[in-house]
Amino acid sequence: MMKKEHLVVAKLNKTYQTDGQEVSVLEDIFLHVAQHEFLSIVGASGCGKSTLLRIIGGLDTEYEGMVTLGGKKILGAGLDRGIVFQEHRLLPWLTVQENMEFALQEGSPEQKKELIAEHLEMVGLVGFEKAYPSQLSGGMAQRVAIARALVNKPDILLLDEPFGALDALTRLKMQKEMLSIWEKGKTTMIMVTHDIEEAVFLGSRVVVMSDRPGTIKKEFVVDLPRPRNRSDAAFLQLRKKIYQEFREDLT
Numbered sequence: 001m002m003k004k005e006h007l008v009v010a011k012l013n014k015t016y017q018t019d020g021q022e023v024s025v026l027e028d029i030f031l032h033v034a035q036h037e038f039l040s041i042v043g044a045s046g047c048g049k050s051t052l053l054r055i056i057g058g059l060d061t062e063y064e065g066m067v068t069l070g071g072k073k074i075l076g077a078g079l080d081r082g083i084v085f086q087e088h089r090l091l092p093w094l095t096v097q098e099n100m101e102f103a104l105q106e107g108s109p110e111q112k113k114e115l116i117a118e119h120l121e122m123v124g125l126v127g128f129e130k131a132y133p134s135q136l137s138g139g140m141a142q143r144v145a146i147a148r149a150l151v152n153k154p155d156i157l158l159l160d161e162p163f164g165a166l167d168a169l170t171r172l173k174m175q176k177e178m179l180s181i182w183e184k185g186k187t188t189m190i191m192v193t194h195d196i197e198e199a200v201f202l203g204s205r206v207v208v209m210s211d212r213p214g215t216i217k218k219e220f221v222v223d224l225p226r227p228r229n230r231s232d233a234a235f236l237q238l239r240k241k242i243y244q245e246f247r248e249d250l251t
């Protein structure tokens with residue numbers, strides 16, 4: 001079955017000016033993401049993952065090339081894209097409920113209340129509406145950030161190392177929760193990570209980036225049934241294959 005094309009990145013080039021020098025950060029990026037797909041992007045630190053996600057999110061519009069969502073050129077941030085960063089970026093002086101309200105742009109007060117309740121339930125945080133971010137664990141705060149990013153029902157959710165600041169066990173738990181959120185809502189997701197296991201656990205496809213300048217080096221289709229078993233032979237084999245793309249960096 002042909003899937004509807006959703007996000008298209010073509011011939012994307014990005015340079016930064018550093019000390020009067022033009023430094024190429026992303027070079028000739030082509031990326032097609034289908035609706036409902038979960039795309040993982042892995043790459044070494046500094047290879048341009050966040051830059052790419054910021055461009056797709058519309059937070060950076062200074063680039064060459066084409067970036068379109070549903071056929072429309074991305075010209076800035078919009079409610080059709082939600083973003084989650086490594087840090088939760090909640091407003092510390094607002095409660096969970098207020099942080100959600102602050103993000104929610106459309107609807108009557110009644111609809112807003114319902115949307116907030118629906119999304120807090122999705123991330124398992126019913127009962128924490130009145131808590132302040134400082135009263136939450138790292139994992140809980142990140143779950144609020146995910147709920148907040150989804151509350152406007154975006155077409156696409158962009159995740160920039162979303163579990164990178166969490167301890168190992170919380171991280172595993174959050175990966176499972178992310179999977180169930182994706183399976184329920186089928187929001188298209190793009191997750192950037194430097195954790196190959198995480199990329200394989202969640203992604204329907206894993207794109208490997210090389211660095212300096214960032215290019216798309218390789219693409220792997222993850223054809224394993226979900227939920228995936230991390231100690232399964234096929235899982236380990238694919239993980240190893242992706243690791244080998246980083247061989248030069250590791251030896």
Ligand SMILES: Nc1ncnc2c1ncn2[C@@H]1O[C@H](COP(=O)(O)OP(=O)(O)O)[C@@H](O)[C@H]1O
Pocket residue numbers: 016017018025043044045046047048049050051052
């Ligand atoms: N605002 C900026 N000005 C100049 N260089 C930048 C800027 N932001 C990022 N860079 C550089 O661009 C490269 C890619 O950064 P980034 O996208 O954050 O990588 P990643 O997320 O993969 O770690 C890095 O070498 C970084 O130093």
Ligand SMILES: [Mg+2]
Pocket residue numbers: 049050051160
């Ligand atoms: Mg980054």
